[in-house]
Amino acid sequence: MPSERPTFDLVVAANRLPVDKVVTDDGEVEWRRSPGGLVTAMESVMRSQPGAWVGWAGDAGEAPDPFDEDGIHLHPVALSADEIRDYYEGFSNDTLWPIYHDVIVPATFHREWWAAYRAVNERFARAIAEVAAEGARVWVQDYQLQLVPMLVRQLRPDVRIGWFNHIPFPPVELFAQLPWRAQLLEGLLGADFLGFQRQADARNFVRACRQLLGAPTKRDRVTVEGTQRQVRAAAIPISVDFQGLEQLAKRPDVMARAREIRESLGNPKVLMLGVDRLDYTKGIRHRLKAYEELLSERRLGPPEVTLVQVATPSRERVEAYRMLRAEIEQTVGRINGDLGQIGAPAVHYLHHSYPREEMAALFQAADVMLVTPLRDGMNLVAKEYVTCRHDLGGALVLSEFTGAWHELHQAFACNPHDIEGLKQTILRAINTPAKDKQRIMKALRRRVADHDVQRWAARYLAALDAAPEQPRPDPRGRPTPHAEDTPLMPSPTEQLRAAGESGSSRSRSRS
Numbered sequence: 001m002p003s004e005r006p007t008f009d010l011v012v013a014a015n016r017l018p019v020d021k022v023v024t025d026d027g028e029v030e031w032r033r034s035p036g037g038l039v040t041a042m043e044s045v046m047r048s049q050p051g052a053w054v055g056w057a058g059d060a061g062e063a064p065d066p067f068d069e070d071g072i073h074l075h076p077v078a079l080s081a082d083e084i085r086d087y088y089e090g091f092s093n094d095t096l097w098p099i100y101h102d103v104i105v106p107a108t109f110h111r112e113w114w115a116a117y118r119a120v121n122e123r124f125a126r127a128i129a130e131v132a133a134e135g136a137r138v139w140v141q142d143y144q145l146q147l148v149p150m151l152v153r154q155l156r157p158d159v160r161i162g163w164f165n166h167i168p169f170p171p172v173e174l175f176a177q178l179p180w181r182a183q184l185l186e187g188l189l190g191a192d193f194l195g196f197q198r199q200a201d202a203r204n205f206v207r208a209c210r211q212l213l214g215a216p217t218k219r220d221r222v223t224v225e226g227t228q229r230q231v232r233a234a235a236i237p238i239s240v241d242f243q244g245l246e247q248l249a250k251r252p253d254v255m256a257r258a259r260e261i262r263e264s265l266g267n268p269k270v271l272m273l274g275v276d277r278l279d280y281t282k283g284i285r286h287r288l289k290a291y292e293e294l295l296s297e298r299r300l301g302p303p304e305v306t307l308v309q310v311a312t313p314s315r316e317r318v319e320a321y322r323m324l325r326a327e328i329e330q331t332v333g334r335i336n337g338d339l340g341q342i343g344a345p346a347v348h349y350l351h352h353s354y355p356r357e358e359m360a361a362l363f364q365a366a367d368v369m370l371v372t373p374l375r376d377g378m379n380l381v382a383k384e385y386v387t388c389r390h391d392l393g394g395a396l397v398l399s400e401f402t403g404a405w406h407e408l409h410q411a412f413a414c415n416p417h418d419i420e421g422l423k424q425t426i427l428r429a430i431n432t433p434a435k436d437k438q439r440i441m442k443a444l445r446r447r448v449a450d451h452d453v454q455r456w457a458a459r460y461l462a463a464l465d466a467a468p469e470q471p472r473p474d475p476r477g478r479p480t481p482h483a484e485d486t487p488l489m490p491s492p493t494e495q496l497r498a499a500g501e502s503g504s505s506r507s508r509s510r511s
């Protein structure tokens with residue numbers, strides 16, 4: 001058991017630490033808290049008990065020494081430039097991301113990417129084992145760290161392990177394409193509790209365990225064969241910091257900025273807004289197509305109507321993202337060329353990231369918010385929009401393929417694949433009488449206010465604590481056998497033993 005280092009009763013592990021490195025003018029290194037919902041949720045939990053956060057600090061090469069920031073102990077994990085390419089951009093974002101999002105673009109499989117994913121997951125597990133106190137709660141985040149639950153269990157059978165998936169979990173028919181499907185499932189089954197955005201995601205996971213591992217399942221539980229261990233998989237949808245964001249949106253300078261934005265756009269009758277990471281899952285192309293058709297059919301048109309599309313730069317070293325960017329920018333150019341007017345472009349396209357204040361002002365300025373993903377774990381933008389509309393103005397067009405839609409049923413629902421239907425929904429969102437839209441907005445806001453991110457974190461940890469006491473694995477760390485079939489690939493235990501063999505795996509690679 002470690003050592004002179006401090007240990008913690010709550011350990012969060014995520015691909016990234018919740019801070020960004022900033023080098024000041026005089027060359028000093030500072031760490032600035034990145035303002036995500038997860039950090040806010042953790043702040044609320046870590047206020048009552050000190051906690052540690054294990055994650056990558058964002059630069060290639062050696063990791064900085066552990067440090068404390070605003071009451072959280074930050075424990076950086078190193079990634080080499082090759083690992084950023086193979087584990088992060090490769091396996092996480094070009095293998096898992098497309099498979100988990102309905103294969104909107106084809107997934108790429110490379111055995112050396114898998115080897116890097118395994119090696120990095122193992123490094124995370126060791127770092128967690130180092131900072132976790134006896135009997136600690138370990139909360140692992142997201143698809144980049146799916147082997148971590150089992151690896152931590154092997155190193156530290158005394159801790160309680162949870163994992164939360166921020167993105168969808170795919171139907172077994174898609175998941176089964178992964179050459180490493182069995183290892184991923186076994187990695188996750190190292191947890192005591194697995195949290196998902198939707199019930200359908202949890203069900204997909206349970207079904208994958210039954211069909212691909214032959215594991216016995218009952219309702220939301222999977223029994224890990226040979227150990228009698230039971231793992232529960234359930235939906236606990238993530239949310240936003242309702243109070244904090246609403247307060248920001250009520251600030252006089254933010255409200256004044258919202259008015260200024262409308263003025264600078266020529267006070268259009270209808271301002272439509274899209275805010276997304278520039279990702280093929282977000283349905284930006286479908287949104288632009290529907291908008292372009294509405295304009296060319298003269299059912300809408302500038303200067304009365306305009307669209308602001310914020311497309312935050314994302315994963316620009318992955319080919320599918322470079323192609324998407326080129327396509328979106330070409331489409332915006334065509335729409336403006338064909339349908340814009342002098343001083344009144346049809347689309348204001350912004351490939352930037354903005355401060356939170358500006359986002360809150362944009363949300364308040366927009367009459368119609370277009371959230372049209374083809375598949376999205378949750379989509380926090382939808383919840384942020386309604387949070388900012390304390391004036392009960394605005395209308396939310398929301399894709400049925402987002403996790404958010406399962407909570408925000410009153411929104412103007414759309415199927416983004418159905419361009420004709422999407423056009424009708426946009427027109428409905430514009431033309432519904434203000435009184436009815438206010439009633440809808442009130443209901444949406446109530447839902448988000450009652451189910452904010454603090455409640456999400458509290459519910460998650462309560463579910464983790466309530467997970468059944470587990471018979472602990474054989475201390476000799478023997479791999480868990482499959483129920484009926486022989487393992488398709490070595491189990492994580494065997495992978496752990498085989499660590500260091502990545503050279504031979506590289507030579508077997510398909511690429």
Ligand code: GDG
Binds near residue numbers: 037310377381
């Ligand atoms: C993953 C899942 C799930 C965007 N541009 C700017 C900016 N943003 C903020 C938004 C929002 C966040 O980024 C994006 O969150 P989403 O939920 O929409 O999408 P992903 O990034 O894909 O997140 C998703 C989420 O994890 C949480 O579980 O909902 O399904 O894919 O908060 O406001 N923020 C600022 N400037 C920008 O330019 N400040």
